[in-house]
Amino acid sequence: MxxxxxxxxxxxxxxxxxxxxxxxxxxxxxxxxxxxxxxxxxxxxxxxxxxxxxxxxxxxxxxxxxxxxxxxxxxxxxxxxxxxxxxxxxxxxxxxxxxxxxxxxxxxxxxxxxxxxxxxWIRYMPMVETIKKVLSSGVIGEPMTLTANLCYLISKKPRLIEPELAGGALLDVGVYTLNFASLIFGDEVTDIQSSVIKTETGVDAQNSITLCYPGGKMAVLNSSLRVLSDRQGIIYGTKGFMVIENINNFETIKVYDVDRKLIESYEKPEQISGYEYQITASAQAIKNGWTECPQMPHKATLDIMKIMDELRKQWGIQYPFES
Structure with missing residues (x-):
């Protein structure tokens, strides 16, 4: 290729x-x-x-x-x-x-x-299958809540604060928290609530998002350009919980039981950078004559874009090139 x-x-x-x-x-x-x-x-x-x-x-x-x-x-x-x-x-x-x-x-x-x-890139990583395997095993029971935090000290980067370049925390780092929630709970969102703090240029500097799903499931997501976070994603179930270290490049998965005792741990496989998986998947999809990769279906991309549009509507953020 x-x-x-x-x-x-x-x-x-x-x-x-x-x-x-x-x-x-x-x-x-x-x-x-x-x-x-x-x-x-x-x-x-x-x-x-x-x-x-x-x-x-x-x-x-x-x-x-x-x-x-x-x-x-x-x-x-x-x-x-x-x-x-x-x-x-x-x-x-x-x-x-x-x-x-x-x-x-x-x-x-x-x-x-x-x-x-x-x-x-996280959608294409082998650790996604590990997360799904652990969840399907029932070891933490039924997952009902998740939290995800992804914040970096990047507010000085011009492209991230310029409305003309579609800047802001949401499209740059918040999209990872939304994809993490999508991987776990799917894309049938029944309610979206949020709060925002804006930059002087008018894009989101930090945000907090709460998504509700059928069956009483909930995701609470935070992203920011101004602070440093633990980058953790935590999935809370009826029999325990699991902690994923670094939702921007899955590093470890730790599973805890109902007594909050660590019972299982998984490490990511050796990789070049983590970006190789999406390139390999794209090459394979082209070889197969596909117009999309199964790891990142078009529907998921579009559903998440819809959510981000709704969030910006709630915040009153419109880019200059949008009609």
Whole structure:
């Protein structure tokens, strides 16, 4: 699988470093709006092609799959450019700025019979299957409540506080807490309540979200650009609970019984960075002729985009490019 990356920032660097260590894929191109930046990036990772425009990359017949690593505000435009030129797409989270953009991207991919999938890397990790296996064993009984906290000291990064770039905690880190809840409780949400603290620029600096589900289940989620959190996801059941360390890259799972005694523990397998799983899954989906990856179904992406739209509506946050 021959791959190109659009955008030469921090995430792109991690992806590039990962791909050069993967034997079954070949990173052959990097595109930036600056040819100098693209050339510097290419030299750093021994990538043979550097492009000074995105249009140049999508016209290259050698490239099959393009990873989009640009700000949220650009995902829809970049994805459509790739799809219209016959390229499969692995798009950085959050998938789009809003539901309408996400729907447009997915519809176009399906029309073109091309893969498009959200690079929500935790969805592709082996630890997801471990979590599901532990839950299905009944060791903690019926899971009824979960909490997830993901907060970083990142409020100084311009792209995260600029409304023009679809900044804010929700689309950057809150989306992980929403995906964690989705993995455990599904996407049939019956009620959404929330609170927000905004930045001076008008995007969310930190938020608290409560989601309710059928059967009396509840998820309480927190994310922030201003503080540091434990990054834990905790699932509370009728016979015990389980603690997942780092919902942004599952590290350990610890299972406790009704007496709060540790009874089981699981460690993540060795990995390059954790990003390799989504690349492998995308390559496999393309090989199978699929337009989506089973690990990150289009429906889940769209359901979570709908929730984020509703949250921003509750908070009175609209990006300048939205009508």
């Amino acid at each position: 021959k791959i190109g990356i659009i955008g030469a920032g921090g995430i792109a660097s991690i992806l590039a470093d990962t791909m050069v260590k993967m034997p079954d894929v070949e990173l052959i191109g990097i595109a930036s709006r600056s040819i100098e930046k693209a050339q510097e990036f290419a030299a750093r990772f021994s990538i043979k092609k550097a492009y000074g425009t995105y249009e140049e990359m999508v016209k290259d017949p050698e490239i099959e799959l393009i990873y989009i690593a640009t700000p949220h505000s650009e995902h829809c435009k970049n994805a459509k450019l790739c799809l219209e030129n016959g390229k499969h797409v692995l798009c950085e989270k959050s998938f789009a700025a809003n539901y309408m953009q996400a729907k447009e991207m997915i519809t176009l991919a399906e029309e073109k019979n091309l893969l498009i999938t959200e690079a929500m």
